Amino acid sequence: MLNKFADVENCPIRNILDRIGDKWSMLILLLLNEEQVMRFNEIHKSIDSISQKMLSSTLKSLEADDLVQRKIYPEIPPKVEYRLTERGKSLIPHLQSLVNWASVNFEDISNSRLQYAK
Amino acid sequence: MLNKFADVENCPIRNILDRIGDKWSMLILLLLNEEQVMRFNEIHKSIDSISQKMLSSTLKSLEADDLVQRKIYPEIPPKVEYRLTERGKSLIPHLQSLVNWASVNFEDISNSRLQYAK
DNA sequence: CTGTATCCGCAGCGATACTG
DNA sequence: CAGTATCGCTGCGGATACAG
Numbered sequence: 001m002l003n004k005f006a007d008v009e010n011c012p013i014r015n016i017l018d019r020i021g022d023k024w025s026m027l028i029l030l031l032l033n034e035e036q037v038m039r040f041n042e043i044h045k046s047i048d049s050i051s052q053k054m055l056s057s058t059l060k061s062l063e064a065d066d067l068v069q070r071k072i073y074p075e076i077p078p079k080v081e082y083r084l085t086e087r088g089k090s091l092i093p094h095l096q097s098l099v100n101w102a103s104v105n106f107e108d109i110s111n112s113r114l115q116y117a118k
Numbered sequence: 119m120l121n122k123f124a125d126v127e128n129c130p131i132r133n134i135l136d137r138i139g140d141k142w143s144m145l146i147l148l149l150l151n152e153e154q155v156m157r158f159n160e161i162h163k164s165i166d167s168i169s170q171k172m173l174s175s176t177l178k179s180l181e182a183d184d185l186v187q188r189k190i191y192p193e194i195p196p197k198v199e200y201r202l203t204e205r206g207k208s209l210i211p212h213l214q215s216l217v218n219w220a221s222v223n224f225e226d227i228s229n230s231r232l233q234y235a236k
Numbered sequence: 237c238t239g240t241a242t243c244c245g246c247a248g249c250g251a252t253a254c255t256g
Numbered sequence: 257c258a259g260t261a262t263c264g265c266t267g268c269g270g271a272t273a274c275a276g
Binding site for chain 2: 259
């Protein structure tokens with residue numbers, strides 16, 4: 001029935017979840033949506049708890065999905081800008097809808113967890 | 119700035135992502151939304167690629183957040199029913215909005231990845 | 237400045253066996 | 257039927273050092 005959802009290769013849900021469901025992707029997408037254009041180190045400063053490695057690899061996978069565009073300026077020292085693609089922008093409203101739900105329900109859920117723990 | 123998002127304890131986004139961002143939660147929520155009421159083994163049969171352990175622990179965490187309600191019938195053999203709570207139902211539209219986006223963009227994203235890999 | 241390379245710990249998850 | 261307990265693997269992600 002819904003077993004198709006469990007098939008990573010051919011399931012749209014799994015496919016998107018594997019992207020935005022990781023630790024940093026959604027955060028970076030929302031950040032880029034607010035700031036429009038950012039350099040590598042600007043993102044790093046805005047999210048200073050992310051490691052350089054994860055910032056780099058997360059940006060790569062977002063670029064691979066064409067959600068984020070990477071623009072290199074052949075200068076020394078190097079300058080690289082990141083911004084949302086049209087596809088990336090089209091995802092934002094859905095993410096924000098989730099964020100809103102999470103914000104509204106955050107406190108109640110926290111309380112439910114405390115109750116459950118007892 | 120957006121560093122608050124990186125704080126697991128107090129960040130609504132992280133909080134919700136930690137829930138639905140795992141391997142099975144979103145799938146189970148959508149399944150329960152379609153079927154209304156399901157017993158443990160019914161869910162297991164619908165998603166036969168999930169292990170008993172993960173089904174059990176995922177349902178527990180969904181119950182802890184009061185997204186899913188667990189109803190036990192004191193019979194032998196035991197009978198347990200799962201269904202969405204009102205809070206769980208309120209999350210569904212946002213999940214489906216993501217699913218729709220994923221379905222629409224699935225093929226294009228797959229192609230982008232192939233291109234990127236070259 | 238914008239990354240890569242390497243090492244490694246830990247948590248998520250699966251497989252299997254067992255229980256009330 | 258509806259779970260728990262235990263073991264073990266895998267890969268995400270962090271820390272650190274290095275590179276163009």
